Amino acid sequence: MELNDVTQAATPLGKDISQADVEAFDRLTSVELSAEEIELAENPDAFAPKEERLFALHFHPEWVPLELIETRLSRSFPVATDRLVIPTQHNRVTALGPWAGVEADCYDENLGQKIQLLIHFKSSNLPRAGVFLDMMDRTYRYRAHQLLEILEALTNPDQSIRQEINANGLDHQALDLAGFFACRLKELIHGRDVLADGRSEMLKNRLLTDFMLARNQGIDPILFGSGLSVANVVKSFVKHRLNYQRFSTTREVIEEARGLDAGIVIPHPPQFWPALLDDLDVDGWEVWNPSTPNHAVFLTESLSRAKGRTKRPLLAFMGDDTHMSSKIRANVTEDKNGRGREIGFQPPWWEARVAEALAKAGQCRERTMDEYRARMA
Numbered sequence: 001m002e003l004n005d006v007t008q009a010a011t012p013l014g015k016d017i018s019q020a021d022v023e024a025f026d027r028l029t030s031v032e033l034s035a036e037e038i039e040l041a042e043n044p045d046a047f048a049p050k051e052e053r054l055f056a057l058h059f060h061p062e063w064v065p066l067e068l069i070e071t072r073l074s075r076s077f078p079v080a081t082d083r084l085v086i087p088t089q090h091n092r093v094t095a096l097g098p099w100a101g102v103e104a105d106c107y108d109e110n111l112g113q114k115i116q117l118l119i120h121f122k123s124s125n126l127p128r129a130g131v132f133l134d135m136m137d138r139t140y141r142y143r144a145h146q147l148l149e150i151l152e153a154l155t156n157p158d159q160s161i162r163q164e165i166n167a168n169g170l171d172h173q174a175l176d177l178a179g180f181f182a183c184r185l186k187e188l189i190h191g192r193d194v195l196a197d198g199r200s201e202m203l204k205n206r207l208l209t210d211f212m213l214a215r216n217q218g219i220d221p222i223l224f225g226s227g228l229s230v231a232n233v234v235k236s237f238v239k240h241r242l243n244y245q246r247f248s249t250t251r252e253v254i255e256e257a258r259g260l261d262a263g264i265v266i267p268h269p270p271q272f273w274p275a276l277l278d279d280l281d282v283d284g285w286e287v288w289n290p291s292t293p294n295h296a297v298f299l300t301e302s303l304s305r306a307k308g309r310t311k312r313p314l315l316a317f318m319g320d321d322t323h324m325s326s327k328i329r330a331n332v333t334e335d336k337n338g339r340g341r342e343i344g345f346q347p348p349w350w351e352a353r354v355a356e357a358l359a360k361a362g363q364c365r366e367r368t369m370d371e372y373r374a375r376m377a
Contacts, residue, residue, distance in 0.1 A: 017187060024214040025188045029202040031063040037328040041068040044076035045327070046342040054080040055369045056344040057101070058118055058267055058286065058319030061087050063201050064328065066096050069343070077344060084369050085344070086120045091140035093133055095123040099376075103267065105139050107247040108275060114244040115272040117253060117282070118319070121262035121376060132256040135248045142246055147203045148189070150238045154182035154208075154231065164237050165230055174226035177219075178234070181212045181227070205235050254281050263376045265317050268292045269299065276302065283375060284315035284368070288348045290341055291321055296348050297357045304361035315372055316363040318346035 033041065041064050054077045061069055066087070073085065086101035087094045093102045101120045108115050121129075153161050157175060165175050185208055188194075194203060208231050216224050257264055264282040266275055268289040276285065287299040296318075303314050322341040348354045349365045358364055 017184065017191070021184060021188065021215060022192070024211060025185070025192065028207060028210050028214060029192075029194055029199045031199055031202065033064070033068075033328070038068060040328040041065075041324065042071045042075070044072050044342055045340075046076060046345050048077050048080075048345070050079065051077055052080055052082060053366070053369065054083040054085060054344050055346075055365060056085045056320060057120060057265065057317065057372075058088050058103070058289070059322040059343045060089055060103075060324060061094065062089070062323060062325045064324040066094075069096075069324070073343060076342065082369075084373055088118050088120075091136050091143060093126075093129070093136055095126065098123055100126060102136055104136060104253050105143065105244075105247055106250040106253045107244045108250040108272075108278065110278055111272070111274045113272060113274075114242075114247065115250060115275045116267055117250070117257075118265040118267050118286075119253070119257045119262050120265075120372075121257070121260045125260045125262075129260055132253075132260060135253060135256060139247050144200050144203050146238065146242060147205050147207060148186070149242075150205060150208065150231075150235050151182040151186045151189075153234050153238050154179045155186065157234075161234060161237065164233060168229070168233050170226055170230050170233065173223060174230045177223060177227035178212075178230040181215070181231070182208060185211050205239070208235070250275075250278075250280065261376055263372050267319055268321070270295050276306070279310065281311050282314070283312060283372060284317050286317045286319045288318040288346060288354070289321050293348075296351075296354045300354065300357040300361050300363065303363070312375070315368045316358060316361065317368060317372075318349060318365075320344065320346050 054073060056073075069087075073080075077083075084099070085096060086099040087096050088101045088103040090103050091105055093100055099120060100123045101118065104117045104119055106115055106117060107113075126133075154175075157165070157179065162175070165171075189203070194200065209228060212224075212228060212231065219227075254264060258281065264280075266280070266282055266285045268291050269276055269285050270292040285299060285303055287303060288296040300316055303316055306314055320341050320343060322343045326339045326341070346365075349358075
């Protein structure tokens with residue numbers, strides 16, 4: 001795609017990839033940490049100097065080495081002797097010490113939609129996890145190509161894309177600009193061989209807007225803002241038409257996980273609340289997550305009312321849902337609230353209204369930690 005005359009006049013970007021394009025792209029997709037980033041990774045933003053328990057079952061190391069995260073945790077919880085810490089990368093099983101975990105995308109046939117599950121099990125069970133690992137790998141590879149689908153939709157927009165753009169009050173010049181950046185990014189992904197050199201973790205959907213923000217110098221700000229809006233509209237449109245039936249089904253994932261003596265938790269359930277009514281063989285729900293923070297009391301009470309509907313009593317969980325990229329790279333465009341999250345810190349456990357609801361339901365952080373670990377034994 002080439003820019004039309006109006007858009008070309010508004011941007012300093014030429015027809016060919018420049019050294020500045022390459023440098024911006026390599027910076028955004030680098031998995032090498034600078035000395036400053038290593039320091040940020042190792043030093044937490046919150047501290048619990050007297051806390052003897054460390055409980056963290058929902059966090060994303062991303063490309064940050066686990067040894068740096070171990071250092072971070074030892075500094076934020078210096079006296080904790082009782083630890084249950086399990087990383088949960090998206091569709092990538094990751095082991096940290098005695099435990100392994102993953103946040104799995106699944107297709108729930110009863111609901112006709114995608115849901116997610118947190119799966120946790122002993123690292124010693126990895127040698128017999130071949131089928132489960134293959135399921136996660138297929139899902140990961142399919143999801144990793146979603147960015148490429150977004151770029152293709154922008155560089156060669158069909159009628160449905162154009163209609164969506166028009167419905168959002170955006171014009172063809174904004175589409176041309178977003179399409180130009182998408183074309184440039186697609187050329188860089190293939191030209192720099194990102195899919196083969198270990199940087200596939202960096203092919204997140206936000207890479208397009210990050211790249212646009214890195215290369216927006218000299219572009220008319222109104223046009224550029226509209227171009228960003230187009231990129232976000234198309235990203236949402238492509239995500240909604242993703243063929244989730246290519247995922248493993250919820251029950252297939254649960255069956256394989258149970259074969260590994262795994263524990264299973266439904267994370268941030270307000271994002272797919274019908275799953276709570278589906279009588280899935282899970283160990284509990286997150287009653288609080290910073291991405292859905294306003295339902296802790298309601299979910300705790302609902303969890304209590306769900307007794308007898310599952311094979312084992314449901315436990316109340318809370319997930320800090322920390323993404324380490326937001327801790328070390330300030331130029332990411334994900335939700336700024338993510339920068340305030342910290343591994344192992346779930347404050348609502350001790351908030352008065354939530355604590356009262358938990359007590360009435362016979363739930364508490366200590367009970368969940370002890371019983372969940374026993375279930376995975």
